[in-house]
Amino acid sequence: AQTVTQSQPEMSVQEAETVTLSCTYDTSESDYYLFWYKQPPSRQMILVIRQEAYKQQNATENRFSVNFQKAAKSFSLKISDSQLGDAAMYFCAYRSASGANSKLTFGKGITLSVRP
């Protein structure tokens, strides 16, 4: 079974600075997808970024980028120019590329606070 580990329960960043959230995972599969979801106080689950394991290029979405290290099974999220609205719980998630097993497996999440 796949597992996702987010070892840092909390992190804090100064507004306008850069922060990196860590995530590692364990799988025996070679093809899969990785995601970061944001959960603000409203509890809505918002997709931040998506990475396909067969693509070597790291995904980027505006101020959000990932550092995907497939051999190390590491998938970190970098938030640049942090804004107050970035304060939320961030979940790293894994999904098999097999259509018969398409559930998301989440890490425990990390609470990010942004200092003004």
Added chain:
Amino acid sequence: AAGVIQSPRHLIKEKRETATLKCYPIPRHDTVYWYQQGPGQDPQFLISFYEKMQSDKGSIPDRFSAQQFSDYHSELNMSSLELGDSALYFCASSLRVGGGGTDTQYFGPGTRLTVL
């Protein structure tokens, strides 16, 4: 753009009662997923449906059942409710790669169930 709709948004029930949660996926999406998120926890996969057939099953109690209807909306039926069932229940939908999508799951706002 249209999002996943869940109803009701809040539900309060007594122990041993029954609850029905509804989910309306994004138009054209062919797969629906249900997740349960307890307080301070990560979302846990319950069950999924592809083209109205159950496609995957997670840690869903036998007291719970779900189905997907011809219009692709889904319902999660929960019977003999227990205090431990109090949680946020998410529905997510996706469009499979074979159908022209990316399999990315988009979440609804959730139904907050409180069992007294």
